Ligand SMILES: Nc1ncnc2c1ncn2[C@@H]1O[C@H](COP(=O)(O)OP(=O)(O)OP(=O)(O)O)[C@@H](O)[C@H]1O
């Protein structure tokens with residue numbers, strides 16, 4: 001792994017009126033890696049990406065991208081980056097190929113090179129077969145891949161991806177992840193914002209957690225998961241009276257202390273070997289004749305991360321709960 005940083009931000013400040021969108025935000029992204037920026041709605045992810053990609057002026061602090069100052073050398077920075085926004089920028093009426101050729105011309109490639117680059121990118125993002133179909137007929141995953149391809153026209157050193165898979169079904173999400181991995185294998189550094197711990201875990205070698213415009217943790221995905229206790233086996237019973245027996249079984253089979261939620265009729269405990277622990281718990285409960293409503297594996301969510309790091313849940317989930 002390289003020791004140089006593709007992105008560095010120190011004490012970034014950005015205010016919108018009274019609102020502090022960024023409030024002393026720090027970030028360091030190693031060259032040649034995928035770095036996750038994980039946070040709930042309104043945490044400041046898009047604002048950070050906009051500042052780093054020179055679209056928005058900062059009010060305080062200092063940031064470099066590819067070693068260049070985002071304020072004083074904004075033109076040079078722009079020549080070295082790609083950006084895929086939270087909302088797809090491709091034209092519905094055009095075909096995938098026409099979209100890429102149009103972006104190529106926007107980047108002054110000239111007609112012949114724009115055409116050739118479109119062919120390469122359709123191939124790289126597995127869109128060759130769909131290339132001559134109108135984008136209106138693309139699935140969500142195909143559209144995001146086309147969006148990624150468009151931001152790669154000039155093979156940027158640093159690519160900013162703002163929530164590239166929000167709203168996609170699991171299969172499309174997997175396709176986008178594959179494309180991101182391929183990009184990094186070809187040498188691009190990626191800063192990816194996401195609201196999904198699972199996505200950061202799958203793609204990123206390091207994750208910064210952002211809350212209220214500030215980095216509240218910076219760690220490897222495993223480090224983060226360890227802090228919050230990792231994966232858990234969860235058993236739901238039909239009747240409260242079954243809980244003590246389930247606790248006993250779970251305590252015997254799982255690695256850590258089980259927790260019982262009497263009102264939710266749930267028992268859960270941390271596990272390291274997910275699948276074998278699940279199988280063992282299911283088998284033992286069946287052997288002992290315990291009536292079980294549901295049993296499964298639960299991965300830690302963004303909410304679990306927040307609860308552990310801040311002592312409160314994300315504002316978004318609290319608001320949802322209050323409304324319910
Ligand atoms: N142009 C703007 N004018 C006023 N307020 C803004 C503007 N852009 C962002 N904000 C506010 O700054 C805060 C951070 O917003 P930002 O869009 O960076 O969050 P985010 O982490 O990208 O959220 P999401 O997950 O919803 O995209 C929010 O409270 C938002 O309302």
Ligand SMILES: [Mg+2]
Nearest residue numbers: 045046047086
């Ligand atoms: Mg955003």
